[in-house]
Amino acid sequence: MNKGGKAFWLAVIFLTALPFVAFSAPAAPATTPAKSTSTTKALVVGIYESPPFCTKMPDGQWTGLSVELWKTVAHSLNLRYHWSEYEFHDLLKAVANGDIDAAIGPISVTADREVIMDFTHPYYVSDLAIAVPAKDSFYPWGEVAREFMTVAWLKLIIILIIMLTLSGFAVWWFERHQNHAQFGGPWRHGLGSAFWWAAVTMSGVGYGDKTPITVPGRAIALVWMFISVITVALVTGSVTSAVVANRVVYRIHSPSDLGRAHVAVLNGSTAEQYALLTRIDYSIYSTVLDGLQAVLKREVDACLANEVQLRYITQQQFRRKLEILPFTFQREDCSFALPNNSPLKESLNRAILTEVESDHWRAIRAQYLGKDG
Structure with missing residues (x-):
């Protein structure tokens, strides 16, 4: 066979085998997208009326210390979200059941809650305090x-x-x-x-x-x-x-007097837990504001709640009618609550720590709590 014939047959063999080589070649690996902190799904964030941490404005917008922190953190992590309003007791149930992605407000970390939900790092430390009728309004004629x-x-x-x-x-x-x-x-x-x-x-x-x-x-x-x-x-x-x-039949001077008093507490709060453990006679209310109004109406002797909330609401609405006793007890570490094993926890923790160490956070605290807040 001459050289021209060999070249012809080699070309035929090459063209015949080419499709089989193409089909038998390994497929190229699929491209894996880079990880991102952004979410394609909007998070459901539970919230409850708890000034100065969470306050609902007349136009339906939310503001407050906790709200501003969440907005800052969510922006830094590129998180999409929308609010879902609850009463406090129902809010804890929702986050424990995984019905919402996060819950914000002055939610204190406790051993019992840690079992059924998770928490971010605390962003504010407060205490329990006692609100009673002011001395000049002791007899409500x-x-x-x-x-x-x-x-x-x-x-x-x-x-x-x-x-x-x-x-x-x-x-x-x-x-x-x-x-x-x-x-x-x-x-x-x-x-x-x-x-x-x-x-x-x-x-x-x-x-x-x-x-x-x-x-x-x-x-x-x-x-x-x-x-x-x-x-x-x-x-x-x-x-x-x-x-x-229509008057307070028992005057409270210190936490030791609570054992002989009837107090108002927020439903599901650490104040309720404290009253239950120390055998204090109490009635539950949906908000701290409702509890303070009960004190003013003489339905109860005092309101037991977060000190910051008591002072803020009293200054805003009940000045010279109610007073906060100069005693605090039972530290409260306020955090964001998450469902157990939430994938948001670590990224939120880093963002919260970064924010609370900043001058921006100090300015927000001063805005809502004053210079000493």
């Missing part, structure tokens, strides 16, 4: 007065006036001729004396300057005295009950 400004009391007063008028008129009618010196004379003078007698008899004073002398007059006087004794006793009891019900 305005509240007592409102107790008597009701339809029931108005009816009672009208009935008493009618009874006093009838008894006075009856005594005058029977005494005006035979007891002329005390109930006689012109009818205006006689009736006036009779009404005066009925009033002093009902009050229990009984000056003795007017005394019936006829049998019918004395019979009426006897019945009126019995009615007056019963009426005065009922009225006195009602007034006493109103005064007692």
Whole structure:
């Protein structure tokens, strides 16, 4: 075979084998995208009304110490998110069940909570404190007065006036001729004396300057005295009950006094846990604001809650009506809460530590808590 024939057959063999070589070659590995801190899915961040940490504005926007920290951290990590509002007790359940990706606010780290959820590094340290009525508002006479400004009391007063008028008129009618010196004379003078007698008899004073002398007059006087004794006793009891019900019956001076008091606590809070463990009589409320209003209404003796919240709300809404006792106890490390094994924890921790060491964070604290915050 000449050289031209060999070249021809080599070309044929090469072209025939080429498809098999192409199909048998290993496929190129797929390109792996680089890791990123950004999320394609918007995170659901639970939040609850807890000024000055989380405050909902009239336009629906959220602001506050915790909110500003989360916004800064989320921006640095390129996180997309939206708020989901809860009451505090339900917020803890949501994060423990994994219904939300994170929860913010003054959520304190405890051993019991650590079992069912995770926490970031603390960003603020506070304590529990006690709010009580201010000394100059210890006796709420305005509240007592409102107790008597009701339809029931108005009816009672009208009935008493009618009874006093009838008894006075009856005594005058029977005494005006035979007891002329005390109930006689012109009818205006006689009736006036009779009404005066009925009033002093009902009050229990009984000056003795007017005394019936006829049998019918004395019979009426006897019945009126019995009615007056019963009426005065009922009225006195009602007034006493109103005064007692609308004042703090036990004055708190220090945490040691809580054992004999009835306090308000936030539902699901560490304050509730403290009250339960120390056997303090307590009632639960949905917000710290509700608890403080209960103190003002004398439904409870004091409100036990986060010191920062108590001071902030008191200064904003209850100045000179409520006061915070100069005692704190049980440290509270405020953190963001996460579901167990959350992939966000490490990146959030690094971002939080970076932020809380910055001048920007000190400026935010001063904005919401003052220079000493």
